[in-house]
Amino acid sequence: MNSEDLHAECTNHSGDGETLTRKQTYSALCMCGKNPMAVQIAAFFQGEGIEDEDGTITFEQFETLYNSIEEPTVAALEEAFKTFDKDDSGTIDKEELKEILQRRLDTTGIETDLDDESVDAILNAIDTNEDGTLSYNELATYLNTHGHLQAQDQE
Numbered sequence: 001m002n003s004e005d006l007h008a009e010c011t012n013h014s015g016d017g018e019t020l021t022r023k024q025t026y027s028a029l030c031m032c033g034k035n036p037m038a039v040q041i042a043a044f045f046q047g048e049g050i051e052d053e054d055g056t057i058t059f060e061q062f063e064t065l066y067n068s069i070e071e072p073t074v075a076a077l078e079e080a081f082k083t084f085d086k087d088d089s090g091t092i093d094k095e096e097l098k099e100i101l102q103r104r105l106d107t108t109g110i111e112t113d114l115d116d117e118s119v120d121a122i123l124n125a126i127d128t129n130e131d132g133t134l135s136y137n138e139l140a141t142y143l144n145t146h147g148h149l150q151a152q153d154q155e
């Protein structure tokens with residue numbers, strides 16, 4: 001994604017149109033096709049000298065963070081998918097997705113609940129056949145479309 005697209009995504013998630021909280025940063029990164037570890041976000045905020053949990057970063061800082069997060073490989077994605085698809089149904093449903101996102105959020109130490117709206121936004125963006133669940137192919141296609149899977153493992 002180029003700067004313009006990144007900033008557009010920031011604007012979508014920002015409360016004030018200029019900055020992002022950790023939670024907003026997390027959502028925005030997901031929407032930009034990244035698969036961030038909550039600890040990566042927390043570490044970045046700390047590195048920028050933002051210790052306060054209510055602290056925010058600018059869109060420029062977001063771009064730096066975005067570029068610092070490595071893109072997942074297909075193998076890593078498959079592994080993650082299997083872990084999250086608890087009932088082995090071949091799809092990730094909304095509850096499973098929420099749990100994934102919430103667990104990652106929890107590791108930041110920020111005591112906050114992910115709202116349904118954020119989960120829905122992420123789900124809807126990936127769920128191309130609109131059946132309310134995410135198949136591996138939908139997830140992979142989404143990431144491919146956004147250019148965030150490394151090419152070497154693709155068929």
Ligand SMILES: [Ca+2]
Binds near residue numbers: 130
């Ligand atoms: Ca689906």
